[in-house]
Amino acid sequence: MSRHRFLTLGYRKEDNSIEEKLEPTPKQLQALYRRCVAVSNLMQPINVVRMDERSKRIFVLIGDTIEVEIFPNGEVFVK
Template sequence: MEPTPEHLRALYRRCVAASNMMQPINIVRMDERTQRIFMLIADTIEVEIFPNG
């Protein structure tokens, strides 16, 4: 399953925001069942990106 363009735009914005806060991005994973992208930032911040961004 490929990420949608909305997925990629939202992922890019979250990655830039995390790097601006000097936080490490530990995990980025796409759940193919729900078609959501999951991010773990700095061991405590969990982000879910829905298919519509």
């Protein structure tokens, strides 16, 4: 059995404290969706999608070299 139990409001850590679930903003979701559709139309793999807990930014690794950063206001930065 897993050491973590998932709850509606977040998850219970090993020390029994509850941490809030990290949720993207609607603008971030819209920007992420658009990028994912564009990338899949180009037949490129989306290798990693992760949300940074501190900065609240979404990071996407496309292929081996393209990095996309989506800010909470929906702005997109491509490296």
